[in-house]
Amino acid sequence: MSSADRHAAAPALAAVEKRFSAAAERGFSRAALASTAAATWLALAALTLRWPDVGEWGRGSELAIAASVIGLCLAALACVEFGAFGPAATARAAPLRRLTPWLCALGIAFSIWELLAAKTGVLPQPFFPPPQAILEVFTDDYAKLAESVLASVKLELLGFAFGASAGFLIGVWLGWSRRFGYWVHPVLRLIGPLPATAWLPIAFFAFPSSWSASIFLIGLTTGFPVAVLTSSGVSSVNTAYYDVARTLGAGRWFLVWRVAVPAALPHVFVGLFMGLSASFAVLVTAEMMGVKAGLGFYLQWAQSWASYANMYAALLVMSAMCAGLITLLFKVRARLMSYQKAEVKW
Incomplete structure (x- = not known):
């Protein structure tokens, strides 16, 4: 390719590079958000299992298992957003991608709720039961x-x-x-x-x-x-x-x-x-x-x-x-x- 041809193709190449750079930046941002959401749910699982309860609450292990499953799914989504499984998997993850910010917020909210209700007893009981108490209602009643x-x-x-x-x-x-x-x-x-x-x-x-x-x-x-x-x-x-x-x-x-x-x-x-x-x-x-x-x-x-x-x-x-x-x-x-x-x- 002559220097004139390279000079003529430079704007097109720059546009392609800019587009790929923007796509990579968006993928990194989505992957970071999914990783944060996964960390919140895995932290909820660890908090539920490792921190002793103030009162006697059942279904704590079931809550930890559910939080771990959600956290691992979000971790897999983060890998997909990084491009680890190819563009086809990234395209199929679009429905879950729209839910990621809400899942991140819910993981933080559940962690705070668990901490204040079951672990420290700041919330007065029985008016504000922890998440595992509500989970127990769905499993037992x-x-x-x-x-x-x-x-x-x-x-x-x-x-x-x-x-x-x-x-x-x-x-x-x-x-x-x-x-x-x-x-x-x-x-x-x-x-x-x-x-x-x-x-x-x-x-x-x-x-x-x-x-x-x-x-x-x-x-x-x-x-x-x-x-x-x-x-x-x-x-x-x-x-x-x-x-x-x-x-x-x-x-x-x-x-x-x-x-x-x-x-x-x-x-x-x-x-x-x-x-x-x-x-x-x-x-x-x-x-x-x-x-x-x-x-x-x-x-x-x-x-x-x-x-x-x-x-x-x-x-x-x-x-x-x-x-x-x-x-x-x-x-x-x-x-x-x-x-x-x-x-x-x-």
């Missing part, structure tokens, strides 16, 4: 927790389905029919803003069982936002859609269910998200007040016996259940409305 989860899911889904269906139908006719809105809208404005817990005495008196009363309260909480937002969506549909459909010979039912409802679906799903979130508060309250099964009942039982580890475990399960149902609802929305970018993220 899993049958009762699973039974409570099934009861809560059944009650939540029935109440949510009842409220969402009623709210959707009411909202469609509120947005479509002025006559229907004239009679129903004032009632909805009177009843809807009231918290569902205010209806507890009336519901438990009017319904034959606390279980059916709880379904009614969950449905009432869900139905109000669904009805309001569905009505808003139907009433705001562009009239040009109706004109085009009428020109093609569409009748009234076609206009309602094939024009108005599909156009109002974004509003409907926002109402469903709001109703599902609000219904969980009513679910817990209803289970504490009268239902003899479910996570709310489990929480009340744990609190009455000062079993705070059981209470925190139930709260974690409840949070996972709520997040799972909302995620499922978002997936349904994405499937039904793949043509539209979601305005609400989860």
Whole structure:
């Protein structure tokens, strides 16, 4: 290669070198973060095993094993980020890479929690049990927790389905029919803003069982936002859609269910998200007040016996259940409305 050719190729070579240098720097940074995260979890395992507990806590060895497994996985991820297993493995590690900062923060948080609760006794007991106490609940009381989860899911889904269906139908006719809105809208404005817990005495008196009363309260909480937002969506549909459909010979039912409802679906799903979130508060309250099964009942039982580890475990399960149902609802929305970018993220 002549000197002129080398001079012409110099900028391209410099750009390639710069790109490779930036990639190597990013790989080193990701590997350093993964190594730090691995060190935090391995330190938690060593702290749990080597430092004697202040009180008598079980499942310490199981917690140390779990922390060691997570730490070793993160150490393997650090090796992948260094390029020890090739670019293909580095590309496949992308999903775990996004979790690395959170895993590092959780390792530090668990270590501090273990130190303050189990090793030094700074946190007052039994109000702040250490991590192994909550792990013991999942390993020893899993049958009762699973039974409570099934009861809560059944009650939540029935109440949510009842409220969402009623709210959707009411909202469609509120947005479509002025006559229907004239009679129903004032009632909805009177009843809807009231918290569902205010209806507890009336519901438990009017319904034959606390279980059916709880379904009614969950449905009432869900139905109000669904009805309001569905009505808003139907009433705001562009009239040009109706004109085009009428020109093609569409009748009234076609206009309602094939024009108005599909156009109002974004509003409907926002109402469903709001109703599902609000219904969980009513679910817990209803289970504490009268239902003899479910996570709310489990929480009340744990609190009455000062079993705070059981209470925190139930709260974690409840949070996972709520997040799972909302995620499922978002997936349904994405499937039904793949043509539209979601305005609400989860």
